[in-house]
Amino acid sequence: MSKPFRIRKSTVFLVLTIINVMAFSLLMLHGRSVQARAGQLLAPSSKLAKELQLTDLCLFTEARYTRHPAMGDVHAAFQDHPMALEHFPSGSLVPAPSPLKRRHE
Amino acid sequence: MNRSIERHKNILEFSLSSLLRRKTKNLSLLAIYTLIVFAIASLLFFLSAMKREASLILKDAPDMVVQRMVAGRQDLVPLSYAKEIALFRGVRDVKPRLWGYYYDAPSGGNLTVITADKAPGTITIGSGVSRLRSATVGDVIILQSYDNQVPLMLEIKEVLPFESELAAADLVIMSDIDFRKLFKFPKDHATDLALTVANSRELSTLAEKIADKYPDARPILKSEMLRTYDSIFDWRGGMMLVMMIAAVLSFIIFAWDRATGLSAEERKEIGILKSIGWETSDVLLLKFWEGAVISLSAFFFGVIAAYLHVFSLSAPLFQPVLKGWSVLYPEFKLVPAVDAYQLGVLFFLTVAPYTFATIIPCWRAATIDPDAAMRS
Amino acid sequence: MNMISLTNITKSFHVGKASQFVAVNDVSLDIEPGKVTILKGPSGSGKTTLMTLIGCMARPTSGRIVLSGMRATWMTSEDPSGVEITSLPERFLNDIRRRTFGFVFQQFNLLKGISVLENVMLPAYPTGEDHREFAKRAGMLLEQFSIARHAKSPVEWLSGGELQRVAIARALINDPSVIIADEPTAHLDTALSREFMTIVGTLKQAGKTILIASHDPIVFDSPLADRVVEMRDGVITSSGSKP
Numbered sequence: 001m002s003k004p005f006r007i008r009k010s011t012v013f014l015v016l017t018i019i020n021v022m023a024f025s026l027l028m029l030h031g032r033s034v035q036a037r038a039g040q041l042l043a044p045s046s047k048l049a050k051e052l053q054l055t056d057l058c059l060f061t062e063a064r065y066t067r068h069p070a071m072g073d074v075h076a077a078f079q080d081h082p083m084a085l086e087h088f089p090s091g092s093l094v095p096a097p098s099p100l101k102r103r104h105e
Numbered sequence: 106m107n108r109s110i111e112r113h114k115n116i117l118e119f120s121l122s123s124l125l126r127r128k129t130k131n132l133s134l135l136a137i138y139t140l141i142v143f144a145i146a147s148l149l150f151f152l153s154a155m156k157r158e159a160s161l162i163l164k165d166a167p168d169m170v171v172q173r174m175v176a177g178r179q180d181l182v183p184l185s186y187a188k189e190i191a192l193f194r195g196v197r198d199v200k201p202r203l204w205g206y207y208y209d210a211p212s213g214g215n216l217t218v219i220t221a222d223k224a225p226g227t228i229t230i231g232s233g234v235s236r237l238r239s240a241t242v243g244d245v246i247i248l249q250s251y252d253n254q255v256p257l258m259l260e261i262k263e264v265l266p267f268e269s270e271l272a273a274a275d276l277v278i279m280s281d282i283d284f285r286k287l288f289k290f291p292k293d294h295a296t297d298l299a300l301t302v303a304n305s306r307e308l309s310t311l312a313e314k315i316a317d318k319y320p321d322a323r324p325i326l327k328s329e330m331l332r333t334y335d336s337i338f339d340w341r342g343g344m345m346l347v348m349m350i351a352a353v354l355s356f357i358i359f360a361w362d363r364a365t366g367l368s369a370e371e372r373k374e375i376g377i378l379k380s381i382g383w384e385t386s387d388v389l390l391l392k393f394w395e396g397a398v399i400s401l402s403a404f405f406f407g408v409i410a411a412y413l414h415v416f417s418l419s420a421p422l423f424q425p426v427l428k429g430w431s432v433l434y435p436e437f438k439l440v441p442a443v444d445a446y447q448l449g450v451l452f453f454l455t456v457a458p459y460t461f462a463t464i465i466p467c468w469r470a471a472t473i474d475p476d477a478a479m480r481s
Numbered sequence: 482m483n484m485i486s487l488t489n490i491t492k493s494f495h496v497g498k499a500s501q502f503v504a505v506n507d508v509s510l511d512i513e514p515g516k517v518t519i520l521k522g523p524s525g526s527g528k529t530t531l532m533t534l535i536g537c538m539a540r541p542t543s544g545r546i547v548l549s550g551m552r553a554t555w556m557t558s559e560d561p562s563g564v565e566i567t568s569l570p571e572r573f574l575n576d577i578r579r580r581t582f583g584f585v586f587q588q589f590n591l592l593k594g595i596s597v598l599e600n601v602m603l604p605a606y607p608t609g610e611d612h613r614e615f616a617k618r619a620g621m622l623l624e625q626f627s628i629a630r631h632a633k634s635p636v637e638w639l640s641g642g643e644l645q646r647v648a649i650a651r652a653l654i655n656d657p658s659v660i661i662a663d664e665p666t667a668h669l670d671t672a673l674s675r676e677f678m679t680i681v682g683t684l685k686q687a688g689k690t691i692l693i694a695s696h697d698p699i700v701f702d703s704p705l706a707d708r709v710v711e712m713r714d715g716v717i718t719s720s721g722s723k724p
């Protein structure tokens with residue numbers, strides 16, 4: 001049974017896994033290196049936020065309490081009338097700020 | 106050493122042959138497994154990145170914001186409060202803020218209107234607004250004011266850069282005068298007050314003092330504001346927790362299927378292997394590889410795909426979920442955030458249970474006596 | 482010089498329980514190297530159990546088994562008096578079994594869904610030998626038994642006779658000196674049974690020691706059989722050599 005050199009399945013798998021590990025490591029290293037410059041990359045936004053004294057990210061523009069969760073209070077999610085629908089999923093994702101100390105609210 | 110490597114490679118070879126016997130089943134398993142890892146890893150990456158973005162962008166938020174509540178709803182703050190609070194010890198500056206929301210009927214989007222030192226009749230808009238209204242520098246935007254339905258005509262002097270989308274996509278920045286005109290805003294009131302404090306350690310005492318003097322005031326500390334975002338993007342809470350539980354359950358189901366599914370056929374095969382010279386340790390190694398091939402592959406494929414999904418493509422698969430009913434949704438490119446601890450937990454949750462679930466049930470079968478095959 | 486020497490071998494199962502029974506009772510036997518020895522007897526006579534004891538698959542309850550003239554990596558020098566395998570630790574016993582014995586089972590016991598070639602190579606996988614070496618040997622064995630064209634086929638595609646030859650090829654992959662076959666012709670017709678004995682002849686010519694348990698006359702009446710040992714109820718009733 002003379003056959004030319006056949007590639008074994010285990011070799012294929014091991015090579016594939018090595019490629020995977022390398023790709024994984026590369027991405028992680030890339031991530032780490034960019035991370036280090038995060039402050040730099042986000043400078044324009046943080047500068048703007050400082051100038052305008054912004055308190056929230058513009059993520060969920062559906063409702064007041066989702067647009068400015070840091071400004072919301074425990075009642076904020078209650079809309080003006082009983083038929084007002086909950087905003088999903090942002091309503092579930094976005095809590096009101098929890099006070100550090102119990103106050104009278 | 107060489108023999109050991111050869112042994113591993115040979116046994117791995119057979120485990121692959123064994124898996125390939127049921128190609129469809131095992132490929133589907135791999136696909137689903139990868140999908141779950143992909144979903145969880147995407148979420149982990151996304152949340153880590155957002156958390157960092159939030160903390161970096163909002164690090165210079167006001168030290169304290171004072172709101173006023175009436176019957177459980179936020180109401181306007183009288184400017185007299187501002188003057189009196191400015192006299193409190195430790196308060197360096199009190200800035201009455203004018204800001205609010207404007208619903209843009211033509212586009213259906215909600216805009217956040219804030220004020221800054223601008224010439225009346227001119228505005229700066231966020232890049233999201235520019236997209237929404239297809240308007241750029243030089244264009245004139247018309248906003249319906251609350252006053253006599255006379256529309257307000259505002260010229261766009263500047264559009265904020267794309268990089269600032271996450272902070273300012275929906276902003277419309279105008280002058281105080283235009284703001285009061287637009288919303289028919291009462292003259293001696295403000296939306297809230299932004300305080301600058303001399304000593305940040307005094308913040309909570311100051312807040313208490315304010316709350317004591319003005320029972321209807323609601324002070325919010327900077328640390329509380331930032332913590333809101335920490336909890337939104339916390340991978341151990343909220344939606345993420347639900348997803349994690351779902352994923353863990355899926356993995357348990359996979360592992361369970363493996364753990365209890367040692368069929369008579371599998372048992373017989375192990376008996377045959379034992380009878381042709383395989384030892385217990387060889388059989389266990391085989392089962393280990395059968396599990397590891399799938400779980401390792403799924404883990405790497407899933408995580409790599411997740412990384413690319415979140416950081417190269419800005420997580421398009423999450424968009425429908427995050428966008429919800431919003432009309433205006435920010436376009437952003439996240440800065441990669443990689444947390445070794447999280448990835449370690451993910452690895453432990455995905456690879457370990459499945460791999461070991463394949464070995465444990467085989468333990469008993471693997472210790473079968475080699476002569477058992479002679480008897481059957 | 483005797484290859485395998487059994488002295489007062491007894492094997493009992495379920496010792497201490499109600500179902501206790503003695504499969505092999507005080508058997509003493511010498512298996513000569515390079516010869517074909519047949520174990521003849523009805524089912525339940527203990528011949529299968531005896532073969533598992535000889536083939537290092539199980540340990541006797543009492544008695545001694547000594548093997549001489551076989552290779553083992555952990556032996557520093559070849560001891561002319563042989564190795565007593567009855568008291569060897571598991572690991573060493575396994576090693577001896579792998580190197581010395583090749584088994585052919587009644588049901589062939591080949592793995593479904595796996596190719597013929599891989600089935601033949603399987604006993605060599607855990608030994609740590611370079612796969613190119615045993616792949617070459619496997620190829621030669623398939624050639625020898627004229628089944629090389631089925632190398633990549635799954636075993637389900639093969640006929641009974643072809644499966645028999647695959648089973649024999651597998652038994653030979655580690656180049657053992659002793660072949661043990663348990664009722665090899667039980668599921669074969671006359672033609673294939675005779676074919677089997679032809680292969681036995683080839684192996685005998687190659688110097689292998691062959692031990693077959695069978696109640697098939699084609700086997701025990703064959704001119705190739707050097708010795709027929711009769712067993713009944715765990716005891717040797719006739720340890721005659723063929724004249």
